[in-house]
Amino acid sequence: MVTAQEETDTFAKAGASFEEMLCWLEGTESAALTHAELEDQVERRGSEVQRLMFQDHLDLRALREDRVRVVDAVGIVHASVEPAHGRQLSTVVGTVSVSRLAYRQLGPSNLHPAAGVLNLPVELHSHGLRRLAAIESTRGSFDDASAAIERSTGVAVAKRQVESLTAAAADVEDFYAQRAPEPDTSTDVVVISVDGKGIVMRPDALREATAKAASAATRRLETRLSKGEKRYRKRMAEVGAVYDLEPVARSAADVLASKHDDSASAPPAPKATGKWVTASVAEDAAEVVARVFDEAERRDPGHQRCWVALVDGNNHQIDRINAEAENRELTVTVLVDLIHVMEYIWSAAWCFFAQGDQAAEDWVRAKTLAVLEGNARDVAAGIRRRASTARLTKAKRKNADACATYLTNKAPYFDYPSALAAGWPIATGIIEGTCRYLVADRMDITGARWSVDGAEAVLKLRAIQANGDFNDYWCFHLDHERQRVHETRYAGGVIPLAA
Secondary structure, eight states: OOOHHHHHHHTHHHHHHHHHHHHHHHSHHHHTSOHHHHHHHHHHHHHHHHHHHHHHHHHHHHHHOOOOOOBBTTSOBOOEEEEEEEEEEEETTEEEEEEEEEEEOSSSOOBOHHHHHHTOOSSSBOHHHHHHHHHHTTTSOHHHHHHHHHHHHSOOOOHHHHHHHGGGGGGHHHHHHTOOOOOTTOOSEEEEEEEEEEEEBOGGGSOHHHHHHHHHOOOSOSSSOOTTOOOOOEEEEEEEEEEEEOOOOOOHHHHTGGGSGGGGGSOOOOOEEEEEEEEESSSOHHHHHHHHHHHHHHHOTTOOSOEEEEEOSOHHHHHHHHHHHHHTTOOEEEEEOHHHHHHHHHHHHTTTSOTTOHHHHHHHHHHHHHHHTTOHHHHHHHHHHHHHHTTOOTTTTHHHHHHHHHHHHTGGGOOHHHHHHHTOOOOOHHHHHHIIIIIIHHHTOTTOOBOHHHHHHHHHHHHHHHTTOHHHHHHHHHHHHHHHHTGGGBGGGOOOOOO
């Protein structure tokens, strides 16, 4: 039984530290300081007061801990009890000691019910520090994250420790899987889009085919790549996005109007809302596409809305989208991004026009307008015919033929007239932007070389922050940490508590 005097004495250290701080603030030494010097002292002294308050509270809980009957997950009773089993915990206010009863039995590991109530992590660092590491490591390098944590808390966390703490991303997929479906009332279009972005990896983290190509590659020069040579050092991250869009009907001329004087009369392009993103460097395109479809189905569980998929023309991505739609008995209209189409047309233009010739711009606009009106195959035939009429050499007409082939092969995904009439998007700006800010802005930091696990964790954490779900996720993650680290060790998955 803990006496009232013992409970009062528990906070004596914190009280004495607080009184000392007040006396210092009332004294002549603090009165002579500038506000910046005073600010620094208050922060440092205040942090120590908080650490002592935290420590004293933990000491009080240790005094109050009563013995209980403890049975582990396999039914073994831990009847031997030893007090004052301590461990260190590094927190946002400094390092504290946690003392708790240890329930022992010959053979099995000790059990500490009080640790489960506190939801202590296995490692030294508290969940507060882990949260900071999860946030800061997605903003910049791990070195920068380590420095940011020390600046904000005064606690030194080494770079490798910060990197290991990104394991907090472990529950992201489960978090999204458990979210309830949305009410099936919206009439907006459901838009999905997928793309890929390469990440520079450590040699042992490359996919097998890339690693083989890297080992087989020969270099003509030591200090730089020659024309046609590749580094073979990247692994593709698959990126997906889902968003809602209120349809805005437009004409083909409206799409190109921004470049011409009649732009004022063009209706605004449809605006994306409720954007959700995901990315993975560990999973392949099929798994990421399936995850994207899961989110889209959460928004439209009854399959009542129009579904549109925007791609850049990658055949594997198109095949995966079509396969996923078929498996789920969904109708999904796949559209190839207009910007990629225009890049091909521009490439073909330089087969016929001199660089900088303004006539090329008019020619590209006319061909793009024809594609928007549903005449992609006619445009392809016209480009080939012009190259033949001009008697261009094989090398000179290479880009023209590539454009014509692209327009012919992708024609089934160029139903722009129907898309514009229905008010759907026809460009992949959302997914292109996602590849940039979700992947490139963090993963392409100069000198970065990633492991699969490290890259995957950072991508997941960046995605959940971009989706605005980090705070909800963190609560979910802590609940799962309690279950993994503590509850699974006890009979019935229940941590025994004193009555």
